[in-house]
Amino acid sequence: MKLDKNTKVYIAGCGGMLGRAVYSYFAKRCIVKATDIDLNIDWLEYADVRDYKSMEESINDFQPELIINLAALTDLEFCENNAENSWLTNALGAENIALISKKLGVPMVYISTAGIVDGEQDVYNDFDAPNPLGTYAKSKYHGEVFVKNYLEKFFVFRAGWMMGGGPKKDKKFINKIYQQIKSGQKELFIVDDKLGTPTYTHSFARGIFKVVETDLYGVYNQVCEGDCSRYEVAVELVDLLGLSDDIKITKVSSDYFKEEYFAPRPASEKLINMKLNARGINFMPHWKEALRDYSKEFNTDLQSS
C-alpha cells in the first residue's frame, strides 16, 4: 500500500519507547490517531487493547487504512508477577486488534520480540522455531501466532533489545546504565553471558513504514546489524559518553542479578534479518552506528544536569 499524507494510520499503545519514534515518523507522512492507556503526551487518546468493545469503537471512529499495535507490558519481571494482565494485554490485546483489522479488511502491524527464542542456538533467522521461556515471551508469541494465522494482510516485526525514548522514556538497558552513571556510580556491573541484537526505535519505525509500502506481508526479524553482549553495549555507551577513563565496567554473570532479574531470559536472542536482506528491504543500521546517534540524547542530558 502507498502511505501518503491522506492515509489514515491507527497506532495502539503509542505512548512508549517505540511509540515516540513510530508517531514521529508516521505523523509527518500520514494522518495518525495514536492511543494508549498512559496518556503521557497531548497527542495520545485513551484506548485499552484488553477491552474489545471500546477498542473497536476507537478504531471505527477513525476508519484507518492501516493498524499498528505497539501496546504491551514489556517489563519481564512485572509479567511474571502479573501473568493474567500480561496475557490479556500482550496476547488478547493482539487478538482483539487482529479481529478488528479483519472486520475492517485492513492490514495490521504487530511487534514481536527476539525474546521468543530459547537461546539454545547462537543466532536465529526468521524461520527458526520459537520456544518462549517466560510469561512475557509466551504471551507475545501467542499474539504473533494469532495475527499470522488469522489475517492475510499482516506484518509481524520481531525486535531485539530496544534502544530509544531517551532519558525520560527509555525503560530498558541503555537508560538503566545511564541513570547509574548520572547518579555518580563509578563502577558498573554488567552481564557478559546474555547476547542479543540492539534495535534502534527510529530505524525500526522507518523500517515499518518502508516495508509496509512493499505489500510483502509476513514475519520479519528487524534488528540492527551486528550482535553483542550486554557488556559490549555498556562499554560502547560509556565510551560514547566520553567516560571510559572515569568509569570501571566489571563483567558479571547473570547469577549476579538473579534476585532482581528473575524472569527467564534466553542466553542468546541474536537475530539476523535474513528475509529483509533477501528482499532488499533491510533499513536497519549497525547497532554501534545507532548507539552513536542515540547517545547524543544522553550526552545532552548529562551536560545539562
Ligand SMILES: NC(=O)c1ccc[n+]([C@@H]2O[C@H](COP(=O)([O-])OP(=O)(O)OC[C@H]3O[C@@H](n4cnc5c(N)ncnc54)[C@H](OP(=O)(O)O)[C@@H]3O)[C@@H](O)[C@H]2O)c1
Ligand atoms: N522494549 C523492548 O526491548 C522490546 C523488544 C522487543 C519487542 N518489543 C515490543 O515493542 C512494542 C513496543 O514496546 P516498547 O518498547 O515501546 O515498550 P513500552 O515503552 O512499554 O510501550 C508500550 C506501551 O503500551 C502501553 N500499554 C500497556 N498496556 C496497554 C493496554 N492495555 N492498552 C493500550 N496500551 C497499553 C504501555 O503503557 P504503560 O507504560 O502504562 O504500561 C506503553 O505506553 C511492544 O509490542 C513490545 O512487546 C519491545
